[in-house]
Amino acid sequence: MIRPGLNHRSDRIRAGEGPPRPRAHFLHIAAEAVKVLALLALGVSTPKPRGRP
Numbered sequence: 721m722i723r724p725g726l727n728h729r730s731d732r733i734r735a736g737e738g739p740p741r742p743r744a745h746f747l748h749i750a751a752e753a754v755k756v757l758a759l760l761a762l763g764v765s766t767p768k769p770r771g772r773p
Contacts, residue, residue, distance in 0.1 A: 723748070 726748060732739050 726742070726744055729739055729742060729744075
């Protein structure tokens, strides 16, 4: 959803154009931050094993 637009922009930059930074860039950063926070929350909330049964 986000990355194809960013990939298109990077292709334009490699072709020598200088397009402005899209809003998708900031959306991508926000999505990655949410992902990291969710992974941290899941890792902290997962119960630890208690020895061998």
